Amino acid sequence: MLTYVLFALVVGSIYALLAQSLMLSWGLAGLVNLGLAGFFALGAYASATSTTWGHVPVPVGIALAVVAAAAAGFVVCVSTLRLRDDYLAIVTLGFAEVVRIVASNEVWLTGGTDGISGVPVLVPRSAGLGFHAGTLAIVAVAVAIVYALQRRLLLSPWGRALRAIREDQIVAAVAGKSVVRFKAEAFCLACAIAGLAGALYGHYTSYVAPDQFQPLVSIYIFLAVTAGGKARPAGPVVGAYALVAFLEATRFAGELIPGVSPVQAAALREILVGLGLLVVLGLRPEGLLPERSQKAPAP
Amino acid sequence: MSAAAAASGVAALPRERDGILCVRDVALRFGGLKALDGVTFDVAPGRVTGLVGPNGAGKTTLFNVVSGLARADAGTITFAGRRIDRESPSRITRAGLVRSFQIARGFPALTVFEHLMVYGPRQPGEALLAAIVGSAASRRREQALAEKALAIAARLRLSHVIDNRVTDLSGGQKKLLEIGRALMTEPVMILFDEPAAGVNPTLAEEIGDALLQLATEGLGILLIEHDMALIERLCRHVIVMARGRTLAEGTFDAVRDDRAVQDAYLGGRR
Numbered sequence: 001m002l003t004y005v006l007f008a009l010v011v012g013s014i015y016a017l018l019a020q021s022l023m024l025s026w027g028l029a030g031l032v033n034l035g036l037a038g039f040f041a042l043g044a045y046a047s048a049t050s051t052t053w054g055h056v057p058v059p060v061g062i063a064l065a066v067v068a069a070a071a072a073g074f075v076v077c078v079s080t081l082r083l084r085d086d087y088l089a090i091v092t093l094g095f096a097e098v099v100r101i102v103a104s105n106e107v108w109l110t111g112g113t114d115g116i117s118g119v120p121v122l123v124p125r126s127a128g129l130g131f132h133a134g135t136l137a138i139v140a141v142a143v144a145i146v147y148a149l150q151r152r153l154l155l156s157p158w159g160r161a162l163r164a165i166r167e168d169q170i171v172a173a174v175a176g177k178s179v180v181r182f183k184a185e186a187f188c189l190a191c192a193i194a195g196l197a198g199a200l201y202g203h204y205t206s207y208v209a210p211d212q213f214q215p216l217v218s219i220y221i222f223l224a225v226t227a228g229g230k231a232r233p234a235g236p237v238v239g240a241y242a243l244v245a246f247l248e249a250t251r252f253a254g255e256l257i258p259g260v261s262p263v264q265a266a267a268l269r270e271i272l273v274g275l276g277l278l279v280v281l282g283l284r285p286e287g288l289l290p291e292r293s294q295k296a297p298a299p
Numbered sequence: 300m301s302a303a304a305a306a307s308g309v310a311a312l313p314r315e316r317d318g319i320l321c322v323r324d325v326a327l328r329f330g331g332l333k334a335l336d337g338v339t340f341d342v343a344p345g346r347v348t349g350l351v352g353p354n355g356a357g358k359t360t361l362f363n364v365v366s367g368l369a370r371a372d373a374g375t376i377t378f379a380g381r382r383i384d385r386e387s388p389s390r391i392t393r394a395g396l397v398r399s400f401q402i403a404r405g406f407p408a409l410t411v412f413e414h415l416m417v418y419g420p421r422q423p424g425e426a427l428l429a430a431i432v433g434s435a436a437s438r439r440r441e442q443a444l445a446e447k448a449l450a451i452a453a454r455l456r457l458s459h460v461i462d463n464r465v466t467d468l469s470g471g472q473k474k475l476l477e478i479g480r481a482l483m484t485e486p487v488m489i490l491f492d493e494p495a496a497g498v499n500p501t502l503a504e505e506i507g508d509a510l511l512q513l514a515t516e517g518l519g520i521l522l523i524e525h526d527m528a529l530i531e532r533l534c535r536h537v538i539v540m541a542r543g544r545t546l547a548e549g550t551f552d553a554v555r556d557d558r559a560v561q562d563a564y565l566g567g568r569r
Binding site: 149161 | 366367368387392397398406407408409413424425426427429437441445453458464484
């Protein structure tokens, strides 16, 4: 049972990193990244291939994952700059599917649908509970570092300019802001965080395969960020842990209802997730932690 | 434009040295529509210049072109001796030429204070690295900008709503904020697009006084306005546009008596 709780917490922390990535691009910059799962996958594959087959040390693999995801983010962002904002959503959604399909078919590079197994772990598996607890500690530290980083960014003039760009980029340009630079910085940094999440995930499960990176992952993260609050450093973290807690709790709820088949229970669970979001947004339209404004100093 | 301008008794072609903003033969078409069809004028610093004309004359389109939001097909625009007709909106603002919007546009989720701060120029904390590591220069600048923002808010009597989101402001307060945030950019010249439209007469008077005050402080001001009484009170120089062209320019009395101007407003008989 403890192993299960630790497992859920590690997954929750990975989701928290993904949610933090989405807060930066969507919550702060207004860039709808529907391809979050793609950048997540890219990070996982970059680290898994380089460490498993390239035999580079795990920290190097993680660094490669961060760089690869940021670079992909830069390419996606720059190639859509001349288009309207909605197109970024379409392009990123396509990007995630391309990543998944390439991963399924380019067997020489990714192992195809069989995936990559035996990915080096962060803490020896022989440590038993210590493996889960140790990994949890490492991932939680990553979440904490990203939290501290985002706190600084949100309170900074950089964050303020980005929020202005999210609200109206034409007015922000007239205010003298280089809209393109701000957006590109935010998007690349966000993709780097998603890549980090992917790398850590691969090193936890020791197994990376295309079907782990379904579009549903991106949608779940949107739910988490929406529920938690999309422009507060703690919002995505709270939202992600709440989402995982909710998903895991409803896993058992289905068994408690008599006369419901497992398939029906799984469907009920999705309905409950949707209902849960409606309830949160009904009660707290801006999420559990609404956006905060910078107060004027006392004159 | 030359025939119409000559008829009004004003010099046909203004010279470059007359103005801080020089617009020359600017043209822009949207498909088959000639939105701007050879606009030429100068704006001098230290006074309010009026830009009037019937609806659809191209005044706001001209503002969009001058402020970099739209790109002219032809013609040149010089600001403070520097070509700006190929520059981006952010660079034009940083060069000292800022505009306001006709319908008070803004950032709905941001407060009055944040609006003013976002318009503050040269904040080193807007660089990503400086934002992460934090710098003394950024903190000092933030403090200076905050003082300026508070002073501007006090001047425009927005102090009591400084921490309110702009969506909570009245129409008049939004118009005042438009002026305030333009001032935050430390401008040399401001383009005002109907800064007093839709506000009560008392506030319109006050906005007019504020513009005159700014002009006496040395700013160049180009003002789009339909209220002719306000134009008459504020503007020593008036430019008239119609159908994408400059029709006439001169003192208010001169352009009011101009036959071509009267025709443009009343529909014309030719």
